[in-house]
Amino acid sequence: MLLRNLCSAFRTFSTMASSGPVEASIRSKLTTLLRPSSLIISNDSWQHRHHAAMRAQNGGSGETHFSVEVVSSEFEGKTTIQRHRMVHAALSGEFTQGLHSLSLKTRTPSEVQPMSPGSH
Amino acid sequence: MFRISLRSPLRIVRPSAPAALAASRLVAARRFLSDDARAQIQKAVTASPMVLFMKGTPEYPECGFSRAAIQILNLHGVPADKLKTYNVLEDSELRSGIKEFSEWPTIPQLYVKGEFIGGCDILLGMHQSGELEDLLVKSDIIPQVEEASAAPSS
Numbered sequence: 001m002l003l004r005n006l007c008s009a010f011r012t013f014s015t016m017a018s019s020g021p022v023e024a025s026i027r028s029k030l031t032t033l034l035r036p037s038s039l040i041i042s043n044d045s046w047q048h049r050h051h052a053a054m055r056a057q058n059g060g061s062g063e064t065h066f067s068v069e070v071v072s073s074e075f076e077g078k079t080t081i082q083r084h085r086m087v088h089a090a091l092s093g094e095f096t097q098g099l100h101s102l103s104l105k106t107r108t109p110s111e112v113q114p115m116s117p118g119s120h
Numbered sequence: 121m122f123r124i125s126l127r128s129p130l131r132i133v134r135p136s137a138p139a140a141l142a143a144s145r146l147v148a149a150r151r152f153l154s155d156d157a158r159a160q161i162q163k164a165v166t167a168s169p170m171v172l173f174m175k176g177t178p179e180y181p182e183c184g185f186s187r188a189a190i191q192i193l194n195l196h197g198v199p200a201d202k203l204k205t206y207n208v209l210e211d212s213e214l215r216s217g218i219k220e221f222s223e224w225p226t227i228p229q230l231y232v233k234g235e236f237i238g239g240c241d242i243l244l245g246m247h248q249s250g251e252l253e254d255l256l257v258k259s260d261i262i263p264q265v266e267e268a269s270a271a272p273s274s
Contacts, residue, residue, distance in 0.1 A: 047184075080242050088225050095225045101185065102226060104241050 019043065022063035022094060033090045034072035037109055042067040048101070064100040075108045153220050157213065161221045164214075166234040168204035169261050173218045174228040175209050182209060185240040189228040192247045202261045232259050 023041055030039060044065040068087070075083045083106035091099065153161075165171050170193075176182030178190045193203060208215035208227055215227070222229050222236050230237040232255060237243070246252035256262045 080245055081236075081238055084238070084242065085223070092225070100226075103185070 020061075020063045022061070022097075022099060023066065025094060026066065026068065026091060029090045029094075030068070030070060030087065033086065034070060034074045036070045036072040038069070038071040038112075040069040044101075044103070061098055064098060065103075066099070066101070067103040067105075069105040069107075071107050071109055071112055073109055075106050080106065153217055157217050158221065161214070161217055164206060165221075165231040165236075168202060169233060169259060170198060170203045171231040172203065172205045172228055173208055173214070173231075174205055175207065177207055178203075178205055183227070185226075186228045189230065189240050189243055192243050192252070195247070196253060196256055197262055198256065199262075232256075232261070 019041075020043070023043055026041055027039065030036065043063060044067055045062050048065045070087070074086070078086070084104050087102070087104055087106065088095070091102065095102075172189060172193070174181065174183075174186035174189060176186055181187035181190055190205075206214060206218075208218065218227075218229060219225055224236070224239060226239050228240055228243075230239070230243055237255070238246075243252065246255070253262075253265075257264050
């Protein structure tokens with residue numbers, strides 16, 4: 001519960017950063033690969049600017065940490081690990097060029113149905 | 121040609137095409153894991169029923185994602201003697217090696233019974249769906265709980 005609140009708090013603030021070339025590249029590659037019905041990319045890099053690894057890169061490029069929420073029918077019939085591997089493979093170039101962290105939510109359109117109220 | 125023949129024994133053979141693609145790209149981008157390093161990591165992932173490669177230590181995690189992973193395992197009451205953690209920040213060879221070994225580009229990484237489970241997002245998803253508890257029980261890491269636990273976490 002605490003974790004969930006924390007995560008949603010992260011997400012709310014993460015939209016504050018403006019988008020850059022890495023974000024554009026992530027968007028274009030995932031759009032090509034997955035033809036997503038929804039693709040939300042948040043740059044969370046500012047939260048991590050004091051990390052040792054980021055300091056080593058002069059504070060990072062400002063595009064080191066991202067959260068991606070993607071909905072695609074391409075994920076149908078695949079496990080979460082397989083879905084994440086698809087995304088990792090598409091973005092391997094970004095990873096070698098300084099993308100440091102990628103938090104993923106990968107769902108199919110049928111998994112996006114909102115929970116019915118009072119179900120828990 | 122020569123290069124390819126050198127490379128092939130070091131590649132991890134996986135059935136799925138995207139994984140193989142990811143592997144080949146990762147291999148192309150990073151220095152190759154030596155057989156010796158691979159053997160050491162193989163030993164490390166099976167050193168304990170549960171193995172977590174993280175940044176920092178359980179007492180002092182040095183990254184929010186590693187902290188989240190530890191918090192989730194703590195929520196499930198994973199006993200200390202069933203969990204071994206490796207601080208990849210203390211070993212740069214391990215840090216790059218485990219990424220190549222798992223074909224997974226980020227830390228933390230969780231292994232249960234020598235099998236790669238996933239990173240922080242997957243752990244969190246499995247926690248929320250109840251899969252994690254099932255896996256931990258099935259792997260004899262935590263005992264089976266009789267009644268559905270409705271107690272709030274403190």
